[in-house]
Amino acid sequence: MAQRIAIFGAGYIGLVTAACFAELGHTVAVRDIDSDKIAALQAGRIPIFEPGLAELIARNAGRLSFTVDADDAAADAQVVFVCVDTPPTASGDADLSRVWSVVDSMKGAAHLSAFVVKSTVPVGTGARIRAVLDTAGLRHVGYAANPEFTAEGRAVQDFMHPDRVVIGTDDHATAELLAAVHDGIDGPVMAMDVRSAEAVKLMANALLATKISFANEAAAICEATGADVNLVMDAVGADARLGRGFLNAGIGWGGSCFPKDTIGLKALAVNGGYHPQLLSAVIEVNELTRRRAVIRLKEELGTLDGKTVAVLGMTFKPGTDDMRESPATVIVDRLLTEGATVRSWDPMAQPQTTPPWSSTTRCASPLDALTGSDAAMLVTEWPELRDVDWPEAAAAMAAPVLFDGRNLLEPGAMADAGFTYLSVGRATVRG
Template sequence: MMEKPPYRRVAVFGAGYIGLVTGACLADLGHRVVIRDIDPEKIKLLQAGEVPIYEPGLSDLIGRNKERLSFTLDLAEAVTGAEIAYVCVDTPPSASGDADLSRVWSVVTSLKDAAHLRAVVVKSTVPVGTGSRVRAALDAAGLGHVGYAANPEFTAEGRAVSDFMHPDRIVIGTSDEATARLLTELHESVDGPVVVMSVRSAEMVKLAANALLATKISFINEIATLCEKTGADVEEVAHAVGLDHRLGPHFLRPGIGWGGSCFPKDSEALRQLANNTGYHLQLLSAVIEVNNLQKRRAIQKLKDELGTLAGARVALLGLTFKPGTDDMRESPSTVLASRLLAEGAEVHCWDPMARPAAAEPWTSTTRHTSVEQALEGADAAVIVTEWPQLAQVDWTQAVATMRRPVLFDGRNLLDPVAMRAAGYHYLSVGRP
């Protein structure tokens, strides 16, 4: 691929989901990119052409841009000649509930001698007001001439490459016109509108957007519970509600609860931000509570059917928080597995991509390479993740291998009539 002038030299700090996607996509746009991380094993894999995470299209993107994209542990190698430094490191919750910005500050501090930079850009999700502190730190380090911007990401795992290249919007938060122009040019070939605003507004946009999406999911899950109690069908309700142009159909799918790297963390971060200002976000607190209860309601449904979970064999089908990724951060499966084990159940699992940590609850579960193996001898099964492979299972044949054919479809993936005809005691979310 020919380079598209004017190309820039970019240093990306952090080789996680956001850093790798950002770096690879910028390289695909024609820019020269060096991605730096402090994890030797991760960098070794990347230098060998192996991608340590699963994200559709990412491996191919990295492979075809290897002449413009490199990986390093060395700070000097990353910043030498760089015009723009992207901060894409994790900001996990701290003990107080606030975002842990230690990795952000580690990167910012390491740039104190990079006077040649034109801009420092934070893509990590940070509390509102972080940019002002970073700006002050850059000024104190003699980098007052270096621009600063917040450029939050809105990519969804499983389609992150597409979301970067064809975004709904590119948010650039800066008070510096030159930095705004620089980043606008950087994204010139990206198919999406650029929205320039203040740094604080840009920091708030990411938190507010994810909190609103989480709200829609928790809302439809509450409606699903009410549908179960009244005999209504939540899928019929959600379809009709979604046809209202003011509301739209997106994120109105009931299920076992939301998880992942963004919704739980960002919702809690926004709630903590409000608490720190002395304001209590009542609606958001309810959204989080509904989601927490949704996972536990699944356990109660199994107890209602089986009488007791002690000694029962339960198959969890899907472990990642969504299909199309290997990410298990804040996945409902972790809560389900923990609660099932605590109730005395024997837990068997299947997932095509998940890589559970070598820690509880996963060290006390049994992994299987096929759905059929996980179902064999089970008293109950729970569809946790709507992997497309589950729709291809020969459920008519599998029912004969189960000890008790109780199936809770936590994602409403399968047809209730067909599953009951096949002999399952079929349960779902919000469907009569």
């Protein structure tokens, strides 16, 4: 049965959630405090890049509306979904101010059937929200935690065909309502209590981050011993108990989820009196990995001072325009600190006017960035980089040295193209 839904937050999660629910036949109102973003959406312009999202919104325009007014969004809603961001504070704890702002704006919404938090929040947040709703006379309004597991670049596919839909609530009626809201989703529903649902997202991201950091630690060992990390991880990942996913060595994880969720989980543990040694090491390995990439290039060149380095890729991963916590930002900052001049390329990243990017030259193509450069660093594994004419690029560079931070390219082919080719966890080859 179609529901009337209000989505608070028009970011990556909110817009994908809204569009997909509309695709399922629900009527959805999206509210955000950013008036420019709402104006763009009302005019049919999508403020973020996410494959398939624009088409989905256009196809369901009759069931979607956008507003800056909280009361307007919730006026006819049966279910409210909170999809606002929860960035880390200076202490590493999640900043819940936007979540509480939504809660406060709903204190008079006695017509609601359910209030649902999709934002990633610390375990125990739901109990606090439940108490506030009860005090406001909304004891009859169901409460649920419904964490998201969508990856940028494939968020629509992940939402419509998930590994699982987690519904955390302490009453049966709300669980049934939310299961009905998700009717048509191609994935199993897993019902549990609120606290367990809140923990699922944090633990899932921590484990995925652990696999990546493990692969990068393994890469360093492979470099020291002469082993090939790609071959090693292929064999390790063939073990059904482990799986190959997220065992790719590279320059670490970034984005909107892994950094804040691992830091937030660590803060949650420390605040509770437990020192999470494994999680702390996972975070440290990730931080060191991108710095180590710059050190390896410096060792190859002898110095970075006065050198021109092309940085290929700016976003934290391909398939998105998201620059949040991108490894490229740390790498560029380190290159500039070492005295290098940086030329950058990315097909989707929005113009950057803040440090360190304001001190770089943005180029229109990979070849433009490479021309005249003393070295290059491949930071984001955009598929376009496979199609670069690498022999032409080598001839255009002052010195054909490439550090492939994602192991995207084939060492033998790069050597044949004339490059000194460095990668992660594999032997250096020289053309």
